[in-house]
Amino acid sequence: MTNIKVALAGQPNCGKSTIFNMVSGIDQHIANYPGVTVDKKTGNFKYDNHKIEMVDLPGTYSFSSYSLEERVAKDFIISENPDVIVNVIDASNIKRNLYLTFQLLEIGMPVVVVLNMMDVAQRRGIEINSEKISQMLGCRVIEASGAKGIGSQEIMQAIVDTAAETEVYEDFKINYEELEPHIAVIEDKIKDTISPLNKRWMAIKVLEGDATIIKYLKKEYFDIEELSKIQEDKFHSLYDKDTVSFLATFRYDSADIIYHKAIVEKKKGIETITDKADKIILNRWLALPILFAIMFLIYELAIVGGYKLTDYTWPILASIKNFVIDISPAPYLTDVPMITDFAIWMINSANALVNYVPIFFILFVLIAIMEDVGYMPRMAFILDKIFKKFGLHGQSTLPLVLGGAMVGGCAVPGVMATKGIADDRARMATILTVPYMNCLAKVPFYTLLLGAFFKPDMAIMMFFISTATIFIALIIAKLLTSTFLRTRETAPFVMELPPYHLPTIKGVLLSAAQRVWIYIYKVLTIVLAVAIVLFAMLQYPGISDESKIKYDTQLTKALDTFEKKAKKSKYYEEVDTKDEIADLLNYYSGYKSKRMVASGKDGAKAVDAKYKVINPNYFKFIKPRKDKDARTINKTLRKLSKVRNRILRNIKNEKVENSLLGMAGKSIEPITKYAGFDWKINVAFLSSFAARESAVATLGSLYENNQVDSQRAEDAMAQNSGYTPLHAVAIIIFMLLTPPCIATMIVVKMQTNSYGWMIFATFFPVFLGVVISGLVFTLGTSYGWSGVEAMTYFYLSIASLAVVLGLWPSKTINWKGGIKIPKKTDGLYKNYEKNLMKGENQND
Amino acid sequence: MKSNQRLDTMKKGQKYKIAKLHTKGKLMHKLLDMGFVVGSEVEVVREAPLYDPMELKIHNYSISLRKSEANLIEVEK
Numbered sequence: 001m002t003n004i005k006v007a008l009a010g011q012p013n014c015g016k017s018t019i020f021n022m023v024s025g026i027d028q029h030i031a032n033y034p035g036v037t038v039d040k041k042t043g044n045f046k047y048d049n050h051k052i053e054m055v056d057l058p059g060t061y062s063f064s065s066y067s068l069e070e071r072v073a074k075d076f077i078i079s080e081n082p083d084v085i086v087n088v089i090d091a092s093n094i095k096r097n098l099y100l101t102f103q104l105l106e107i108g109m110p111v112v113v114v115l116n117m118m119d120v121a122q123r124r125g126i127e128i129n130s131e132k133i134s135q136m137l138g139c140r141v142i143e144a145s146g147a148k149g150i151g152s153q154e155i156m157q158a159i160v161d162t163a164a165e166t167e168v169y170e171d172f173k174i175n176y177e178e179l180e181p182h183i184a185v186i187e188d189k190i191k192d193t194i195s196p197l198n199k200r201w202m203a204i205k206v207l208e209g210d211a212t213i214i215k216y217l218k219k220e221y222f223d224i225e226e227l228s229k230i231q232e233d234k235f236h237s238l239y240d241k242d243t244v245s246f247l248a249t250f251r252y253d254s255a256d257i258i259y260h261k262a263i264v265e266k267k268k269g270i271e272t273i274t275d276k277a278d279k280i281i282l283n284r285w286l287a288l289p290i291l292f293a294i295m296f297l298i299y300e301l302a303i304v305g306g307y308k309l310t311d312y313t314w315p316i317l318a319s320i321k322n323f324v325i326d327i328s329p330a331p332y333l334t335d336v337p338m339i340t341d342f343a344i345w346m347i348n349s350a351n352a353l354v355n356y357v358p359i360f361f362i363l364f365v366l367i368a369i370m371e372d373v374g375y376m377p378r379m380a381f382i383l384d385k386i387f388k389k390f391g392l393h394g395q396s397t398l399p400l401v402l403g404g405a406m407v408g409g410c411a412v413p414g415v416m417a418t419k420g421i422a423d424d425r426a427r428m429a430t431i432l433t434v435p436y437m438n439c440l441a442k443v444p445f446y447t448l449l450l451g452a453f454f455k456p457d458m459a460i461m462m463f464f465i466s467t468a469t470i471f472i473a474l475i476i477a478k479l480l481t482s483t484f485l486r487t488r489e490t491a492p493f494v495m496e497l498p499p500y501h502l503p504t505i506k507g508v509l510l511s512a513a514q515r516v517w518i519y520i521y522k523v524l525t526i527v528l529a530v531a532i533v534l535f536a537m538l539q540y541p542g543i544s545d546e547s548k549i550k551y552d553t554q555l556t557k558a559l560d561t562f563e564k565k566a567k568k569s570k571y572y573e574e575v576d577t578k579d580e581i582a583d584l585l586n587y588y589s590g591y592k593s594k595r596m597v598a599s600g601k602d603g604a605k606a607v608d609a610k611y612k613v614i615n616p617n618y619f620k621f622i623k624p625r626k627d628k629d630a631r632t633i634n635k636t637l638r639k640l641s642k643v644r645n646r647i648l649r650n651i652k653n654e655k656v657e658n659s660l661l662g663m664a665g666k667s668i669e670p671i672t673k674y675a676g677f678d679w680k681i682n683v684a685f686l687s688s689f690a691a692r693e694s695a696v697a698t699l700g701s702l703y704e705n706n707q708v709d710s711q712r713a714e715d716a717m718a719q720n721s722g723y724t725p726l727h728a729v730a731i732i733i734f735m736l737l738t739p740p741c742i743a744t745m746i747v748v749k750m751q752t753n754s755y756g757w758m759i760f761a762t763f764f765p766v767f768l769g770v771v772i773s774g775l776v777f778t779l780g781t782s783y784g785w786s787g788v789e790a791m792t793y794f795y796l797s798i799a800s801l802a803v804v805l806g807l808w809p810s811k812t813i814n815w816k817g818g819i820k821i822p823k824k825t826d827g828l829y830k831n832y833e834k835n836l837m838k839g840e841n842q843n844d
Numbered sequence: 845m846k847s848n849q850r851l852d853t854m855k856k857g858q859k860y861k862i863a864k865l866h867t868k869g870k871l872m873h874k875l876l877d878m879g880f881v882v883g884s885e886v887e888v889v890r891e892a893p894l895y896d897p898m899e900l901k902i903h904n905y906s907i908s909l910r911k912s913e914a915n916l917i918e919v920e921k
Contacts, residue, residue, distance in 0.1 A: 062877035066870055095903045096879050245865070248876035252884070252903075274906075278890075278899075287893040381908045385894040388910070492871040492913055493897060494878055497906040 003051045004163045007076060010088035011100050012059035013374070013498035015116040017041075018146030019088050020056045021507055023155055030514055033058075033072045037419070037753050047156040050163075055082070061096075063103035064205075065212040067422075067491070074212045077107060078197065083163045086155070088114045091121035091128055091143075092499065094263060098255035099248075105137060105172040108198025110165070112158045113141045119148055120499070125267030132262040138172060147504050171198065176250060178239055182207060182231040189227060193220055207231060207243045274499040278378075287382045294375070295401050298366050303409060303440065306359030313358055317351045318597060332582045334555050334647045342535060349531035353524055353743060356410060356440075360519055363402060363413050364512035370398075371511075372503030376420065377495050384493065389806045390474045391481025392433075393426035393493075400430070403437030405470050411435045411744040412519060415751055422495070425488035429481045431751050432761055433473040435740035438466060442735055452718040453728040457788050461732075464795045468736060471802040476768075478805045484760075522750065523743045530742050534687060537660040547654055551647050558643040565636035569629040574617060581640075587611070587618045588641055661686055674774035675734060676727040676781075685734070689742055725787025730777040733794060737769035851886070852898070852914035859887045860919035867916045879903045880917060 010016040021028075024043020033040045041056040057076060058069035065071050077085075087104050089097040094115075104111050115121075115130055134141040140158040144151025176183060186203035193199065195216070205213040206228045217224045232243050239246075280286055324347045328340040370376055380394025387396050396418075403414030414434040421427035446465055454461045481488075543551075559581065566572050575581055591611050598607045612619045621637055624630035656662050657679075665682035672682055717723070740748065740761060749758040772794075780790040854860055862884050865872055879902050880886070889899040889906065897910040 062873070064873060064877070066873045093903075093905045096905060099877070099879070244873065245876055245881065249881040249883075252879060252881045278906075282890060282892070282899070284891075284893045377908070381892050381897060381899065382894075384910070385892065385896045492874055493908070493910040494871075494874045494913065495908050496878070497899060497908055499906075 001049055001051060002163075003053065004084065004159060005080065005082045006052055006054040006159055007057055007080070007082040007085045008054055008088065009057045009063075009073065009085055009100070009104055010059060010116075011061050011090070011097055013496060014059070014088050014090040014093075014097060015146045015501075016056065016059055016088045018504055018507055019114060019116055019144065019155070020054065021504075021510060022146050022149055022152050024054050026510065028510075028514075030518075033076070035753070036068060036072060037751055038069060038072050039419075045156075048160055050160050052156070052159060054086075055080070060100070062100060063107075064208060065210045068424075071212055074210075077109070078212070078216060081196065082109065083166070084159050085109050085111045086114060086159065087111055088116050091115040091118050092124055092126055094121075094126075094128070095252075095255050095259045098258055099251050101137070102174065102251045102254055105139065106174065106198075106201050106204060108171055108201050110162045110169055111137075111139045111172075112155070112162050113137065113139055114151070114155055115141060115143045116146055117501075118143045118150070119145045120501075124272060125265060125270075127264040127266065129262040133258060136258055136262065138170070147502065171200070173200065174250070174254060176204075176247070179207070179235060179243065179246060179250075182235050182243075185231055186224075186228060189224070190217060190221060193217070195220075204247070208247055209244065272499065277500055278497075281375075281378060282381065291379060291382055291397075294370075295397075298363070298401070299409075302359055302363040302366055306362045307440075309358040309362075310355055314355060315597075317354060321347045321351060322594075330582075330586045333559075333578070333585065334551060334644055334651065336648070338539065341539075345535045346528065346531055350524065350528060352441075353527055354520075356412075357516060357520070359410070359440075360413055361512055361516050363410075364515040365508055367398070367402075367413070367417060368508040368511040369503050371420075372501060372507060374498045374500050377497050380495060381497065386806075387426075388493075389808075390478045391426060391429050391485070392474075392477050393421050393423050393430070395421045396426060396430040396477075399434050400437060400470070400473060403434035404439055405437055409437055410439055411437060411740055412523065412747050413515075415744060415747040416515060416518075418751055423491040423493070425481055425485050425490045428485050428488055428752065428757070429477045431748055432480055432757070432764075433477045435744050435748070435761060436469055436473045436476060436737065436765070438469050438736075439741070439744075441741075442738075445735060446732065448717065449728045449732055452715070453723070453725040453787060461788070461791060464791050465732065465736065468795055468798060471798045472736065474802045475798060475805060478808075519743075523746050526746050527742050530689065534661070534689070537664075538656060538662075538687070540660055541658060543651060543654045543658060547651075551651060554643070554647055558640055562636050562640045566633055569632040571621070571629055571633055575621075575633065584618055584621065584637065585641060585644060587615060588622060588637060589645075591622055656683060671770060672774075674778055675730045675770060676723075676773075676777045677731065677734070680721075681731060685738065688738075726777060726780045726785065726790055729780070729787045729790045729794070730773040732791070733776055734769040734773040737765050737772060740765070849919050850915050851888075851900075851909075851917040851919050852911040854888050854919060856888050856890060859885055860921060861885055862917060863920045864918040865916065866918060867913075871913065871916070875913075875917070878907060886919065 008016060008020055010019075020041065020043060024045050027044050029042045029044075031040050031042070032038065038058050043054045043056070045052055045054070055076065057073040060067065060070045060073055063070060063074065065074060076082075085104055085107070087101050089101065101111070101113060113133070115128060115133075118128075121128060128143075130141045130143050140162055142151055142154045142158050144155060183200065183203050186206050187199050190199055190202060193202075195202070202213055202217060206217065206224060209228070209232075214225055214228070221227075235246075236242055281290055321344070324343050325340070328343045329337045331337065331340065376395065376398065379397050382394070383397050384394030387394055399414045399417045401409065401414075402417055403409050403411045411434050414437065415431050418427050418430045418434070421430060446462070450458045450461055559578070562581065563576075566575055575584055591607065594607045594610075595604060598604050608619075608623070611622070620627055620630045621633045624634045662679065662683055665679040665686060668682055669677070669679050672678075677685075721727075745758050745762055748761045749755060752758065752761075776790055776794050779785070785793070849860075849863075851860070862880055862882055864882065865875055865880060867875060884902055887901040889901050891898050892908070897908045898914060899906055899908050900914075901907075
């Protein structure tokens with residue numbers, strides 16, 4: 001058994017991943033290339049007594065070192081030294097694909113060429129003589145179709161055969177004619193290198209100014225760069241050509257030779273399906289409506305549909321929670337074991353996040369389909385002009401929509417979808433603005449506040465809330481790209497619009513499953529870790545001894561009353577010890593909570609039957625029917641239960657108030673009071689870090705009215721908090737700007753590959769939130785604005801700020817130096833000057 | 845006749861030959877990699893709905909460029 005290491009290379013949109021999926025099956029491992037956020041997929045499979053490890057290199061148009069993907073791919077080739085390079089080529093776009101093939105062949109490692117999408121080529125009337133190409137390139141050429149599952153065996157056979165023939169391999173060489181003497185000079189210079197890499201290839205790369213290879217060789221030849229510069233200048237003075245464009249032209253010419261000798265296009269000039277489809281999809285008048293329709297559809301299917309799906313998955317999660325409660329130690333009167341509290345807290349935190357898995361799965365499936373179909377770059381094409389003005393990119397559309405540009409989304413898939421944005425500055429700006437979109441879990445919070453303070457104006461307020469975020473995001477994007485992100489690398493907008501393709505089911509499901517797995521594995525583990533910390537911060541130091549005594553007395557009093565009443569019943573003996581009462585109370589509250597979630601008459605009956613079996617004696621106290629003595633117990637039991645619940649709630653609230661988190665909430669009150677926040681709101685915000693849902697739960701429990709059990713949280717808040725609608729507006733504005741939840745912070749860390757940016761993404765919104773809500777609240781108080789007025793002013797100011805920033809010139813000069821050129825009015829000359837500066841800008 | 849025609853102002857549906865790239869560094873590399881080598885034929889397919897960027901056809905595939913970048917490509921008939 002031999003091991004063969006294979007690197008899979010190819011240009012973007014050549015169907016590389018379908019070939020990868022077809023050959024390596026589902027035994028795939030995803031990691032990142034060291035130090036960067038580029039996915040590294042590795043597949044392991046066996047063929048004919050050979051163990052093959054295939055690494056999927058990032059898709060690149062070329063093999064220089066100008067983009068991150070190219071650097072990553074080259075680093076892999078240099079450091080891992082694969083046995084065979086498999087080069088996937090789009091058979092229907094062969095000329096440009098061969099440009100990369102020539103560069104791969106020059107590396108000096110054996111190459112297998114896979115002509116993918118042969119079916120598409122055939123349909124388009126492109127006849128390819130693969131045997132001829134094979135002879136001309138001196139390597140095996142396999143015809144395949146990843147989408148149709150054709151060619152898997154042949155590819156594996158070719159890999160194995162090629163790996164076995166490394167001894168008879170002869171270096172591939174392009175005769176670069178007038179450049180040859182210069183290549184020879186460099187090659188001679190490095191002839192004694194210890195590097196196992198092909199010397200001629202390295203020499204060519206040095207002349208191309210390839211940063212990775214120059215750095216690699218500099219360890220041995222410190223003056224290699226200068227030497228190369230001398231050769232480049234010589235070449236330039238002799239032929240008036242620079243090496244880079246000379247090499248590119250030469251390679252394209254070589255590709256052209258193969259194209260003319262081995263390929264016949266029978267339907268040249270006839271419109272393809274893609275051409276026809278683009279006439280509609282990219283039509284000046286139809287493009288935007290179609291785009292909005294697609295966005296709306298995604299939103300409907302994933303967010304709305306997925307939310308409905310959670311109606312079915314939630315009972316499963318609830319039953320897991322009930323199971324955990326059942327196996328945890330039961331509370332004894334008002335004494336709840338900490339382990340039980342902890343178990344419930346953890347399962348709640350986990351459930352809140354797992355609940356979103358159905359939504360995510362649908363979202364990821366839809367994204368994978370759009371990626372495979374080829375709509376993504378077209379979306380960028382349509383909207384680029386708008387986003388460009390704010391320092392973003394056409395490709396920012398999808399992340400922002402997923403993040404919740406339409407009332408509710410989730411920043412996690414939004415941030416994850418930023419991966420494909422080519423322009424680094426725009427990508428960073430998108431990552432940092434997606435968390436400002438309205439997350440789904442914020443919606444119940446808004447509903448609570450609007451229900452409590454804005455009943456008549458709910459619609460307009462909801463409109464403000466859901467559309468304000470997009471203005472905020474644009475403003476922040478503009479702000480960041482012209483300050484903190486100003487010096488980040490930008491990429492020219494040179495984007496292929498690939499032909500439309502039908503996606504494969506396997507590819508779509510694999511990609512969706514892999515992304516969901518990342519969410520579960522990476523996000524959930526960290527959220528649970530943070531949940532433990534938050535739990536501890538809410539538990540310690542606990543309630544004071546005096547309070548303990550106070551609550552004990554209250555309990556004893558209640559128990560006495562219970563005893564007095566119960567004595568009148570003939571069943572008194574069944575409940576005359578403390579243990580029995582504690583048992584009965586747990587039985588009663590357990591029954592009540594199960595009855596609440598049971599649906600319909602049948603459900604209720606099932607719960608009844610179940611509790612009858614658990615304890616037939618106690619059941620009569622819960623459902624006394626005509627039994628008068630049992631009814632006596634029932635009545636007093638209900639009262640006791642109510643008192644116990646009140647004590648439990650008071651203990652909990654006091655615990656929160658005394659806890660570390662409560663103290664933190666109080667300690668920032670001096671700052672937050674300008675926004676009208678008291679410590680309760682602060683605690684709710686702090687606890688919402690783990691998962692946004694808990695903000696509503698915390699607020700709800702803090703404002704619960706202890707006397708009336710049936711009061712809704714909205715009403716309780718309106719009556720008991722002492723807040724005005726202006727307070728509510730300040731809270732809403734803060735929530736709009738509020739920091740991402742931990743899950744989002746983790747994906748921000750993953751995508752920016754930096755803790756610094758993660759911390760920035762957390763605290764910058766907090767800072768903004770406190771300042772702006774403080775401003776609105778303070779102004780509102782001094783001018784006596786109503787809540788709706790304050791919100792309207794806030795909305796109008798951010799909307800107009802966004803418009804003004806959008807009209808502002810988007811490109812600023814961020815380079816200096818060069819030749820001082822006197823200003824002239826001549827148009828031609830001005831153009832020259834502009835280009836010169838542009839060139840220098842792109843050089844660094 | 846030698847004129848200084850730039851790709852960004854060229855007519856839809858017309859084919860041109862690339863005469864010269866007035867770029868340096870990263871943008872030039874990218875354009876060369878995508879096949880914008882001197883002598884290649886390029887066709888203007890359409891503008892985006894908001895008039896920028898534009899779609900081109902070169903070496904029988906489609907590509908989009910912002911007009912600010914297309915302005916740096918000199919073409920001839």
